[in-house]
Structures are given as C-alpha cells and as structure tokens.
Amino acid sequence: MELWQAFGKIFLGGMFIISAASKLRDFKGFRSSLTGALPVNSSLAFVVAVGTPAAEILVSVAIWFGRTAYFGFLAATLLLTAFTVYISYLLRAGTKLACSCFGSSTRPVSGVHLGRNVVLLLVSGGCLFSGGNVVSPAMDDYLYVLAPSVIGLAIVARLDDISTFFGSPTPGSF
Template identity: 35%
Template sequence: MEYVVFGGQCLIGAVFAVSALSKIRARTARDEFVRVTATLLAALLGRAAGARTARRVAAIVVAAEAAVPVSIAARALHPSAAVAGAAVAVVLLGGFSAALARALRRGVRPPCRCFGASPAPLGARHLARNLVLLAVATAAGPAGLVSGAARPEQAQPAGLALAGGAGLVLAVLVARLDDLVELFVSPAVAGAGDTPRGERHVVPGRRDDPGGRVVPARSAADAGGDQTAAGTRRSPAEPAPPR
C-alpha cells in the first residue's frame, strides 16, 4: 500500500507542477486563466465576478498549485509534508470540480486552461479527470495518513522508484488529455462525416463530367451499345444503298 500512496503523491505533485507552470510561463497564459477564472466564478456564485476578484482568486489558485509539488518533494525531510501537499490538492480539486459541474449545468464551457492554452472547451471529460485526481489525492494524503501507508519507512527503494515512475508517466497522460482525445477521437469523427477540403465524396454509380457536373455513370453495356450504334452509322462520304 505504501507504494501506491507514493505513486499517487508523485502523480499529484507532477500534475500540479505542470498546471502551475503553464499558467505563469507567459503573460497571455496568465490573462487567459484570469478570464476563465472569472467565468467559472460567475457560474459558481450565480453573479458576475469583478476583474480584481478574478485576478486575486487566480493568483491564490496558482500559489496553492505551486505549493503542492513543493510540499510533496519535502517528504524527504518529513513524511507529513507530502500529506499536507496532498490535502491542499484535495481542497483545490474539490473546488475545481464544484465550479466545473456548476458551469456545465448552466451551459457555460470556456476553454480549458488547466495545463496551458488548450482550445478545447471544458466538458465532462475534464470533470471526470478532476474527480479521478481527487480520489488519488485523498488516497495519497488524508486517507493514507490514517491508514499509516503515507509513512513508508520500511519500503524498498526499488519499489519506490517504480511507483514514482509510474506516477510521473500517468501525470504526463493526465496533462495531455486534450491532445490524446484530439488524436484518437477527432480523426474517427472526421472520417465518419467530414470531407477534407478540396476533395469530393465518391458516390457509387456516379462520375464527374469535365464541366464539373455530376452525371450518372453508364454501364459497360450502355457504352458498348453506343459504340455499336456509332459503328452502324453511315459516313457522309458513303453512298446510299440502292433501292
């Protein structure tokens, strides 16, 4: 159990590290996150939030996100530090999930700025992702502390390394959720109903004439009949048969 808790702590720490860095890496990213924060606050509170309030809430969120990986990394000094970081993650994920659920219920779907400037609108998959992370953070923090698994004094280094590596790999997948959905889902949807620009649908039994019009394709029998008719047609220079 201690390996599962450690892997969960690595997962949560890496996810929040990427989330915090993506929001402060550029001014445009910060401004976009402030706008999304204002939209979610309005959906959660039922009234518009001022620009100053949105900036303050966004700054608090980023600071809290940055504190999560720092606290989890400090477990080398004291195991309870990682538990504190996971507890902060539980509070953040709970707030995110509540605001997102309220926004979806009201039909508000701003772009997702969880891990940078993703153009994908917030949806059910983001709410599901938050709920899964909430469960992991709960198991890696408060629940792990109660069960005693959050203090793996007797754990083997090799097992901790394997669990930590698995947590980091899962963190990458979580951060790239929108890219994975676009990669694996969008092409299938496009192939089912969309036609690439510059191409035409191929309709069985039809062909395009040189003028661009779509005309029915003739069968081989029809083509042969036309050729036979053309062969029996009299040439202008051929004399008429005697009567």
C-alpha cells in the same frame, strides 16, 4: 501503502507543478478565462489567478516532506474538490468556455475534464487516507512507480489532445 504514497507524490506533485507552470506561462489567458467563467470582477479574478498556481506549487512541495505530507494531501484533495465543483458548475451552466486546467486551451470543458478530476481526487484521497505523513516510501518504492507515474502524468497533462484524437470527427474535417 508505501507504493501508493510514492505514486501519489510523483504523480500529484508533477501534475500540480505542470498545471501551475501552464497557468503562469499564459497568465493573461488564465485570468481572462476566470473573468469569463465566474461572476466576479477583474480584481477578484486576479487574486484567484495568482492564488491558484501558488496553491498548486505549495501543495506539490508539501506532499514531499514527512511533516507536511498529510496536510499537503489534504490541501490537494480540497483543491481538486474545488476544481471539480468549478468544472461541474461550468458544465451545468452549459458554457462553451475552454478548460484552463493546464493553462490555455481551445477545447471546451466537457465530461472528460470532470472524469479526469474524479480520478485525481481518488488518487489524492487514497494518499490522504493511506498514511499521509505516517508512511515514508523507500527509494525502491519510488523506482517501482516512476514509469507508471510519469505515463499517468503525461496522459493527464495531454488529455485534451488525446480526447480530440480519439473523439468523433467533426463534419468537414477530412
């Protein structure tokens, strides 16, 4: 349990920080992607564009403290559920909009993004149900899971590039 909690804190905390920073770095692009994808006006898109990275930052901080860890993992699970529903909506609508999960991207939303979110939900839900604020990992637990957490984080954050690299080549790309 302690190792799982330590992994989740490093992995999910880092993932939400990177995701929020990417969205804030290209705030206009993130906001316009929401306006194009959701049937909302620009003022509501602005609220969602501000609220999403703010929620991601709050979640990444909350999961680190004993008293707020349970609520942080609960919020992470709810936020990831909302993101997964959003990606499912875009896939079902057949839109070719780019995924803005980690800021601006040119790669359209695909099953790869949905699969990534399912994995993130499993990690978040596992942390939520494996102790939340009851389990307090020791320092050596964090050291054991540091490398796998960082490698997993790099894979999740660069998934568009990885899936493009291993994907089938487009005609005329050689």
